[in-house]
Amino acid sequence: MAAWRLKSLMVAVFSILGGLVWASEPPAGDGHAAPQKKFNASEVIFGHVLNGHEFHFMDIDGHPISIPLPIILYSPERGWTGFMSSHFEHGHKNHNGYAMLNEHSIHEMKLDPKKFSVGDIVAVNEEGHYDASVTVYDLSMTRNVVQMLIALILFVWIMLKVAARYKKGEGVKTAPSGMQGMLEPVITFVRDEVAHPNLGHKAEKYLPYLLTVFFFILINNIFGLIPGSANVTGNIAFTAVLGVISMLVILFSSNAHFWQHIFNPPGVPFLVKFILVPVEFLGIFIKPFSLIIRLFANMVAGHIIIICLISLIFIFGELSAVAGWGASPLAIGFTVFIYLIEVLVAFLQAFIFTMLTAVFIGQAFEGEHHDEAHAAHH
Amino acid sequence: MDLLNVILLEATANAGGAIGAGLAAIAAGIGIGQIGKGAVEAIARQPEAANDIRSSMILTAALVEGAALFAIIVGFLAMVL
DSSP: OHHHHHHHHHHHHHHHHHHHHHHHSOOOSTTOSSOOOOOOHHHHHHHHHSOOSEEEEEEETTEEEEEEOEEEEEETTTEEEEEEGGGGTTTTSOBTTEEEOOHHHHHHTTOOTTTOOTTOEEEBOTTSOBOTTOOOEEOOOOHHHHHHHHHHHHHHHHHHHHHHHHHHTTTTSSOOOTHHHHHHHHHHHIIIIIIHHHHGGGHHHHHHHHHHHHHHHHHHHHHHTSTTOOOSTTOHHHHHHHHHHHHHHHHHTOOHHHHHHHHSOTTOOHHHHHHHHHHHHHHHHHHHHHHHHHHHHHHHHHHHHHHHHHHHHHHHHHHOHHHHHHHHHHHHHHHHHHHHHHHHHHHHHHHHHHHHHHHHHHHHHOOSTTHHHHHHHO | OHHHHHHHHHHHHHHHHHHHHHHHHHHHHHHHHHHHHHHHHHHHHOGGGHHHHHHHHHHHHHHHHHHHHHHHHHHHHHHHO
């Protein structure tokens, strides 16, 4: 009975996904005025994984379906400028003395492809040529910013709503209900499995930070999985800020024994200290750096895999329409499989970031009691 | 000669990046496989400790995977830079 329902569900899911592929495939052949552009996989992949000035969902018949976002520019020479990104018409038009670069215009304006990339906003003069005398600072609300703010508002709203219910007394002496039921096991998990084992008696002090980091990363990971959304956690700037904040928390909770272990490790032969002390000192920075890279690489790799598998359909479609159709079920099957793994990875990476932060904080203030054990050992 | 140099350099950079990422994947597979083996054997010896062993396994796997992902990022940078 359950197997029958599962099979119907899978038929429905695959039919819908196959239908979506069919619907979004641009109609082939002769009705077209413009020639069909060759499918550029790397442009699609990087367009999805990097930041952008609009939420782009799909292209139908060469027309992009997207939500434009505000562009805010500051130039010391020209002052503040603000307008919607739709004025740029995806890089085809200049607006108000600024241009958004696409591959064509990088060539035309003879700009160095290593310094300028597609989507950058540069200042142009009246003829439309690059104006090198004007520096532009792009402070726009890009899609990463907007999505992060949406996730933040949702996160704060949910947490405050649940906290208000607890303060009223619901779910304190009775069983938790509603949203409390979803959050309480997760919060108790972080408190009992992550905070208390690593932080001991100081767990309550660090619990707000650990819970914030866990839920913030989790909700941004989950938002990034929605098709058409921005890749917030797969952005090195985002993870770098989280890593730096964790590093500051770790450093501010260190005690004298932590620094003594780094600069004068007990029980170590004198000559080995010349190697060990630099390594230990670098370790202070490398441990948060690994947190940064781990979260960034996991998220961006997952997104790239999903987009690559879907792009396989279009790459095969370039060879022949039959090959494209034949590749569809396989590619979609793999994509669904990887998608489910990515949901797991979303939770896992939030958990790992939180747990490693707790471990490093614990390492920073532990250690008065085993110095004698060290000396006795060696 | 210049064209040949450029073609060779770019192709080598891409090939180097791809080979590096492949090696990283092999290394991650071997490393995490051994973690899994140790964890499963430990649980078989002492089923009551399954929860502790499982959390140690996940923690260690994340650290090893972090190292593999360093290598993948470097491979990617080799292609792009």
